[in-house]
Amino acid sequence: xxxxSLAKWLISGPPLLYLLLFFAIPSLIMAxxxxxxxxxxxxxxxxxTANPDTGATELLINFGNWRDFLTLENFQRxxxxxxxxxxxxxxxxxxxxxxxxxIVLAYPLAWLIARSPRKTRDxxxxxxxxxxxxxxxxxVYAWMIILGPQSYFSRALNSVLAVFGVEPVSLLFSxxxxxxxxxxxxxxxxxxxxxxxxxxxxxxxxxxxxxLGANAWQRFWKxxxxxxxxxxxxxTALVFIPALGxxxxxxxxxxxxxxxxxxxxxQQYLDSRDWPFGSVLSIMLTFTVLLLAALAAWAGSRGKxxx
Amino acid sequence: xxxxxxxVWAAAILVYAFLYLPLAIVVVFSFNDSALNAxxxxxTFKWYxxxxxxxxxxxxxxxxxxxxxVTCVVSTVLGTLAGFAMYKWxxxxxxxxxxxxxxIPEILMGVSLLIxxxxxxxTLGLVSITLSHIAFxxxxxxxxxxxxxxxxxxxxxEAARDLGASPVTAFRAVTLPLIMPGIIAGALMAFTLSIDxxxxxxxxxxxxxNTLPLEIYSRVKVPMKLNPEVNxxxxxxxxxxxxxxxxxxxxxxSALRSE
Amino acid sequence: xxxxxxxxxxxxxxxxxxxxxxxLAVEAGEFFTLLGxxxxxxxxxxxxxxxxxxxxxxxxxxxxKNMAGVPPEKRPVHTVFQSYALFPHxxxxxxxxxxxxxxxxxxxxIPKRVDEVLEDVRLQQFARRYPxxxxxxxxxxxxxARALVNRxxxxxxxxxxxxxxxxxxxxxxxxxxxxxKEVGITFVYxxxxxxxALALSHRIAVMSQGQVEQLDAPETIYSYPKSRFVADFxxxxxxxxxxxxxxxxxxxxxxxxxxxxxxxxxxAGAQVGGKGTxxxxxxxxxxxxxxxxxxxxxxxxxxxxHDCLYLGDVTIYIVELDNGTLVETMLPNSGSGKAKFFDDxxxxxxxxxxxxGHFVLA
Numbered sequence: 001x002x003x004x005s006l007a008k009w010l011i012s013g014p015p016l017l018y019l020l021l022f023f024a025i026p027s028l029i030m031a032x033x034x035x036x037x038x039x040x041x042x043x044x045x046x047x048x049t050a051n052p053d054t055g056a057t058e059l060l061i062n063f064g065n066w067r068d069f070l071t072l073e074n075f076q077r078x079x080x081x082x083x084x085x086x087x088x089x090x091x092x093x094x095x096x097x098x099x100x101x102x103i104v105l106a107y108p109l110a111w112l113i114a115r116s117p118r119k120t121r122d123x124x125x126x127x128x129x130x131x132x133x134x135x136x137x138x139x140v141y142a143w144m145i146i147l148g149p150q151s152y153f154s155r156a157l158n159s160v161l162a163v164f165g166v167e168p169v170s171l172l173f174s175x176x177x178x179x180x181x182x183x184x185x186x187x188x189x190x191x192x193x194x195x196x197x198x199x200x201x202x203x204x205x206x207x208x209x210x211x212l213g214a215n216a217w218q219r220f221w222k223x224x225x226x227x228x229x230x231x232x233x234x235x236t237a238l239v240f241i242p243a244l245g246x247x248x249x250x251x252x253x254x255x256x257x258x259x260x261x262x263x264x265x266x267q268q269y270l271d272s273r274d275w276p277f278g279s280v281l282s283i284m285l286t287f288t289v290l291l292l293a294a295l296a297a298w299a300g301s302r303g304k305x306x307x
Numbered sequence: 308x309x310x311x312x313x314x315v316w317a318a319a320i321l322v323y324a325f326l327y328l329p330l331a332i333v334v335v336f337s338f339n340d341s342a343l344n345a346x347x348x349x350x351t352f353k354w355y356x357x358x359x360x361x362x363x364x365x366x367x368x369x370x371x372x373x374x375x376x377v378t379c380v381v382s383t384v385l386g387t388l389a390g391f392a393m394y395k396w397x398x399x400x401x402x403x404x405x406x407x408x409x410x411i412p413e414i415l416m417g418v419s420l421l422i423x424x425x426x427x428x429x430t431l432g433l434v435s436i437t438l439s440h441i442a443f444x445x446x447x448x449x450x451x452x453x454x455x456x457x458x459x460x461x462x463x464x465e466a467a468r469d470l471g472a473s474p475v476t477a478f479r480a481v482t483l484p485l486i487m488p489g490i491i492a493g494a495l496m497a498f499t500l501s502i503d504x505x506x507x508x509x510x511x512x513x514x515x516x517n518t519l520p521l522e523i524y525s526r527v528k529v530p531m532k533l534n535p536e537v538n539x540x541x542x543x544x545x546x547x548x549x550x551x552x553x554x555x556x557x558x559x560x561s562a563l564r565s566e
Numbered sequence: 567x568x569x570x571x572x573x574x575x576x577x578x579x580x581x582x583x584x585x586x587x588x589x590l591a592v593e594a595g596e597f598f599t600l601l602g603x604x605x606x607x608x609x610x611x612x613x614x615x616x617x618x619x620x621x622x623x624x625x626x627x628x629x630x631k632n633m634a635g636v637p638p639e640k641r642p643v644h645t646v647f648q649s650y651a652l653f654p655h656x657x658x659x660x661x662x663x664x665x666x667x668x669x670x671x672x673x674x675x676i677p678k679r680v681d682e683v684l685e686d687v688r689l690q691q692f693a694r695r696y697p698x699x700x701x702x703x704x705x706x707x708x709x710x711a712r713a714l715v716n717r718x719x720x721x722x723x724x725x726x727x728x729x730x731x732x733x734x735x736x737x738x739x740x741x742x743x744x745x746x747k748e749v750g751i752t753f754v755y756x757x758x759x760x761x762x763a764l765a766l767s768h769r770i771a772v773m774s775q776g777q778v779e780q781l782d783a784p785e786t787i788y789s790y791p792k793s794r795f796v797a798d799f800x801x802x803x804x805x806x807x808x809x810x811x812x813x814x815x816x817x818x819x820x821x822x823x824x825x826x827x828x829x830x831x832x833x834a835g836a837q838v839g840g841k842g843t844x845x846x847x848x849x850x851x852x853x854x855x856x857x858x859x860x861x862x863x864x865x866x867x868x869x870x871x872h873d874c875l876y877l878g879d880v881t882i883y884i885v886e887l888d889n890g891t892l893v894e895t896m897l898p899n900s901g902s903g904k905a906k907f908f909d910d911x912x913x914x915x916x917x918x919x920x921x922x923g924h925f926v927l928a
Contacts, residue, residue, distance in 0.1 A: 012388065012401050025423065026416075133503075148345065246412070248505055265418060269418050279422075
């Protein structure tokens with residue numbers, strides 16, 4: 001028994017220590033930073049100081065003066081100014097729209113793959129994953145080219161619009177571009193879980209439904225769709241959550257009005273250097289995400305029970 | 308088997324086109340003899356030639372490769388240990404620590420590591436980027452390795468024990484070779500995640516430690532300076548990952564399956 | 567001294583008692599079967615013999631040596647797993663060489679030993695194949711060869727034929743019997759298939775809910791089940807609730823509920839008023855349009871055919887007695903010009919020798 005627990009520590013110890021040091025502790029420090037004041041030149045107001053005589057580190061904070069170092073002001077600011085809440089709502093809207101579009105695009109693809117013969121199936125799956133292996137920034141950059149004002153696509157679109165007497169539109173640096181980018185980057189994460197689910201469906205169910213008088217539309221909505229919900233939920237978790245925290249896509253493809261939470265966090269940390277408020281935003285995002293993940297897991301497991 | 312209806316085919320082909328056309332455009336324009344990414348003018352290699360003399364870009368590529376390799380090795384070892392531990396024992400803390408970095412948006416990890424490194428008075432640079440990359444790659448390796456272990460017939464290890472192998476021998480002779488495709492897949496994933504990473508590098512990089520994604524970002528961020536050199540380096544990067552995948556599919560075909 | 571002795575072994579998993587005070591002994595050279603429905607504890611017992619589980623209490627002795635705390639790799643016992651558990655990354659020869667290597671057999675000798683055992687299972691030409699290139703039956707033989715190659719004292723087989731189709735299973739049964747005779751190694755065989763158990767074993771332990779219900783030779787188990795469970799589990803059997811009305815030396819009378827009086831062989835502990843079950847195998851019942859009466863050794867009833875199940879070689883007739891009790895009988899379809907002898911609703915007569923019915927006290 002003793003050697004067993006020794007083996008357990010030898011094996012789980014190294015990754016555990018690493019993640020404690022480089023994930024858990026940094027996260028706790030960040031959470032704590034949300035309760036502190038910003039420093040005079042950005043960052044955080046120090047809690048310690050170096051003694052000018054000895055050079056030793058001395059703690060400035062103590063039981064008498066902790067109010068000078070710790071505050072709820074940062075949270076106050078988040079709840080007082082509606083602009084932050086609105087930004088959360090807008091990010092939710094972007095991520096939600098992205099998820100819905102991903103479901104619509106992923107479904108026929110996942111269905112096709114799941115119904116293909118074994119050999120082609122592996123190839124088709126690989127074709128979905130392959131773009132995901134190419135660099136994230138390249139994929140965003142590709143859309144900067146396509147949606148750019150001089151691109152074939154923009155010109156073609158605008159000449160069509162001109163026929164209808166519509167003013168030329170600028171595609172790049174718009175909300176439209178942000179959504180396209182979000183969908184493009186996250187689509188594989190919807191296809192794969194959906195495919196994994198659809199693959200397990202018993203085709204006899206559809207035959208049975210048809211035999212019992214259901215048309216194609218009814219067969220989809222009454223049989224395939226409800227059975228695929230666990231896959232849809234898994235895909236939703238994989239698309240919605242990262243999309244919610246995205247900052248590079250709005251940064252590159254979006255205009256001034258298509259900022260998301262991630263952009264605000266980045267701004268607080270790197271531009272205005274207000275770390276405490278940046279931490280508040282991060283905590284809010286973390287809670288939202290954990291809540292959503294729990295929700296998705298719950299919905300997914302409920303769907304499984306039904307089967 | 309029922310035939311898939313033709314409109315599903317049509318929709319699926321359109322979606323595949325949506326996935327591949329943008330990448331194809333990047334590659335095509337990397338050979339375009341025009342500084343604007345707008346119209347095909349003529350064929351040229353000059354952007355690739357420029358790339359060869361672009362010291363900043365080359366240095367960034369070197370950084371990326373270095374970080375990727377170290378991340379790959381360390382996170383594969385740590386992730387394999389974690390995956391094995393999670394498969395073997397009912398643990399509470401380790402799975403939480405392994406899975407959360409994957410579940411939360413990258414930016415959260417980026418900013419918390421930024422605060423952490425600054426508090427430690429560490430100079431931001433290659434080391435801080437590498438340490439961060441390892442932290443978020445462990446989870447991916449662990450998941451792949453664990454699912455590989457879960458897919459393994461448990462009676463194989465029992466059979467080895469039954470036929471006279473000690474626990475350690477059974478692991479070495481049976482478990483390890485069988486999960487090797489998972490480990491390779493995990494390593495490949497860690498390497499690509501690392502050379503691909505933009506967000507975490509963005510927060511944990513310092514002056515003079517640009518990686519390729521960071522360099523590409525800084526160049527495409529200025530819209531009027533769209534630089535076909537970026538197309539060239541992008542195409543090369545795609546070629547690199549593609550050949551990597553091809554190699555792995557030859558060496559360990561099952562590493563790529565169903566992940 | 568018995569080769570294997572199991573003494574009062576108990577194994578629980580949480581609230582569930584998988585093995586409940588089991589004691590039994592297996593002789594050297596025996597083909598011994600643990601038979602029972604799933605969840606009866608037979609596999610748990612087997613895993614304790616292999617060393618994958620430790621008994622909560624009780625002892626397992628092999629050659630008189632207590633096996634407590636001896637890990638699987640240190641036991642002279644090998645297992646043929648239900649899934650075969652062939653190492654997919656090793657060839658057939660490498661799989662078979664594995665236990666030899668583990669036992670530290672000189673590497674020069676290994677190929678010879680592998681060849682020998684491959685010959686035993688007639689797979690010489692498959693030595694360099696990988697398991698996924700073999701058929702189910704071939705994999706099965708590799709698994710057995712691998713477990714036999716370094717001559718364990720005891721070979722454990724966990725439902726080894728369950729993954730094979732019916733025809734192949736029968737063929738493998740014959741091979742298993744021959745192999746066991748040839749190598750002379752003691753087999754402990756686990757199955758839920760009663761036909762397999764009857765066909766293969768020297769002795770069978772029928773298990774139910776963690777306990778051994780009956781331990782006997784196959785013929786005894788089939789003809790003289792000790793409990794209603796055994797009678798019901800082994801083969802087809804009519805189970806008629808009955809009460810003893812008269813006990814004489816060599817013969818007793820029982821009142822079958824709602825049917826009438828029948829004679830039967832007396833059982834140990836039989837007393838007038840004792841309740842139990844008369845177990846009656848379908849094939850022991852005679853069936854005819856009219857049967858000669860007056861034989862003092864025969865029990866005689868009238869009835870009507872309720873259902874027929876035509877099985878080709880035989881037909882099963884479910885006969886409804888005058889008071890509604892259903893009795894299952896069967897007739898081979900030999901000698902009939904037609905496909906079968908009777909049809910639904912035909913009036914028939916049944917008879918059986920008094921000692922064909924075996925009475926089990928409740």
